[in-house]
Amino acid sequence: MAIFRAMSRLSRAFSTIPSHPLRVCIVGSGPAGFFTAEKMLKTHQEVHVDIIDRLPTPFGLVRFGVAPDHPETKNVINQFSRVAENDRFTFFGNVTLGSSVSLSELRELYDVVVLAYGAESDRVLGIPGEDLNGVYSAREFVWWYNGHPDGRYLNPDLKSTDTAVILGQGNVAIDIARVLLKPTTELATTDIASHALAALKESAIRKVYLVGRRGPVQAACKTKELREILGIKDLYIHVKEDDLVKTPVDEEELKSNRIQKKVYELLYKAATSGTSHPSSGQRELHFVFFRKPHRFLESDERSGYVSGVNLEKTVLKGSEPGKQIAVGTGQFEDIGCGMVLKSIGYKSISVDGLPFDHQKGIVPNNEGRVLSGTNKDQAVVEKGLYVCGWLKRGPTGIIATNLYCSEETVAAISEDIEQGVIASSASFPKPGREGLLQLLDDRNVRVVPYSAWEKIDSEETRLGSLKDKPRDKLTTMDELLKVAVD
Template sequence: MLRLQPRSCYKKLGHCVIRYLSSTSEATPHVCIVGSGPAGFYTAQQLLKGHPKVRVDILEKLPVPFGLVRFGVAPDHPEVKNVINTFTQTAQNDRCRFIGNVHVGDDVTVAQLRHLYTAVVFCYGADDDRTLGIPGEDIHGVYSARSFVGWYNGLPENTQLEPDLDTDTAVLVGHGNVALDIARILLTPVDILKKTDITQHALEALSRSRVRRVYTVGRRGPLQVAFTIKELREMTKIPDCTPVINKEDITPLESIIKDIPRPRKRLSELMIKTAKAEMTDSSKEWHLKFLRSPLEIIADNTNSRVGAIRLGINKLEGPLDEKQKSIPTEEEESLPCGLVLRSIGYKSISIDGAIPFDTKQGIIKNTAGRVHGENGLYCSGWVRRGPTGVILTTMTDGFDVGKVIVEDLNSGAIQADHTHVGYDGLMVTLNKSGVKTVSFSEWEKIDNAESRNGEKVGKPREKFTNIKSMMDLVT
């Protein structure tokens, strides 16, 4: 007996056309992940582990994968990049594909992806940065931490940044790990940096840099800093560089140190120790300043570049703990400098007007990773919860969202359909638009070429810093 199925095949017998059952009546779930950073790969890893039949396609706008692991992690932190080995295993799974050089919103729309896939997961991170919103922020010599990190890590869009390092003093606004990363890069001897995978153009610029003094300023006190003990310890060990912390800022911690939770206690103890250490005779200095809010960036007397930053002096209100609030006073100070870098956080942007987006928080509106009011749409990582936490935080988030999608597949909340053809349909769409995609094996060609180029100059790799150079290797 012949049965009709949603997806069937046809066979001619003479003048008759007989409809017969296809070899598989159950549709395969196809999931599209937009973004190949940690959030994307960890979500993919959980999906592949949690569902025996799901097929996952990871889309990336650049020809190369790994997002902030490649373009955000400091070049002198190679151990953090070891997660790439795990991501590579995921990409090489028979049910997973990496598809690079595809810009969602331009090359393919979200609506098209929804038609081709059972579920779409947004994991594209934070592509913009928060601004200070003060006068003078557009003066030459003011840069965002995001673009500066992208510059020394080889992010194509930031390759031409050319930051002006012809000054002896830089001010970093922000007390997070990224701020300390940048301070460390500015102050570390070039002979050390040239053994990392820092880009050649950054290495050359840093070799000519006149920066000898870096101030890292934050609006609250030592109990509220966002950086971790690892980054602080590294700042105290930079060769020929003296760390400077005002003893008066740290003294109040001594009375409560025994009652502070362990991670914060260890961090506070190191700050106290650093503040009390004898000043050494070094050619460079790193200053950690608290209770300062930027009010204005002032041009120099030529009106052509940064000359100083005006700071409001704050005081802390409330019990001595991590929840203290900073309150402005009428006091101010001015720090002469020629370089200002704002490091006050990243933010995500909307890639499609139909996706419910909270512009204030810079996240897609969601509950447990499920996009509000949009069945089959999900989000993970920074675009879900904001740009906070480290790779471990993103791993947990990716695993949680992956489990949510598997639950929805198993419960029937989202259902695979034979019209969800995934990769095959996507490639038809992209080929029609003339888009040249990059597979994971093609990325490995780029990877191998970078490693070979690095060997020639004693580095782990020499990155290609523009898309054309990358694409030339795979076309």
């Protein structure tokens, strides 16, 4: 309801825009950043919006998070590209918050700063063996196969083991399992990074375990992703029938959640309609429920490398539908493997001068307004500073969730304009993009404008056409910058 209350005030904001064009800087060019830019440009006809991003390429999660075999999800890039064509918009690629320019400097340069740089770190389990070779975060692996420059040299060893364990059963976990198990002939026509495709062609992995703390009723994936992986040709699916037994609380949970009910039905059908054993050479997908990782096992043959996961059996406690929690039973079992992928959640990182809740991994905020102070009841609003996206609400939701999130933040900005919270004298307007360009030039920061991204885009498309792919991504900063400046 807070979104709708705030949005109702948007129409009153037009008459109270400051006498000079409002200068807005958004940090992060993913969905949250572009949706915020789009809404600001539409709502305020005089506003100038700049987006900065540490990479030379825009679109963040859409480019580097969406699975390569989900091209339809990436169509939102067309919408963002139209935003970039607005003459009141500027993209500053290859500009890093913290090193290229500080948060305090941005706040001096702009009337409004919106932080939308997402989550570029990982939650940790904090259990023994987590630092063993062969244990990766889902983010690292997704960045690797999606061609993120930071993931280019991950080089996961797919040849030394036939078994991978994925901890987590959400959409990202399902995406990873699908990439590992799907025929590479089908991946070859996507925009998957060429180095990842080459490695997957030589992969020895034939068996993937998807491990969840709770049961099939609480599985975190959505029906679309589940249908896709269950539909992979010649894939053996295994679910223990005992895990499919529902409690009365489970039954109540399914009554109130249509998506969870469909997920359960799909899992039940997969468990009861397939063969009892895999055929020779058949790839396998095992759904493991009611298990949580206790420790990672080190190989006796290869010191420093993972050889398996020790799991503790769990039971669900709680009588309220949707709020059952997994509790360990003290019973343990091992799954042998040579690779583990932790799909347990992304984590945002802070920068100097930014209030941050390290426990929740978000910036304390009220409808997008950044709050400072340790006492929630006495929190102080940081004038002109806002958040949107994962940094605001945590790493949850789909791309479209950022649209509603940005609407709430823009509504807060508009209300603050209306009430005079954001205003500066016409005699001393903030420097905005001109000031930022001067500062970056003084520091010899090579700015990549949107026109240079278009060169990268054109070259990737050209290279992809040679391989019957939509694009062949440039995956190192050197390659990207070389094309950008040529």
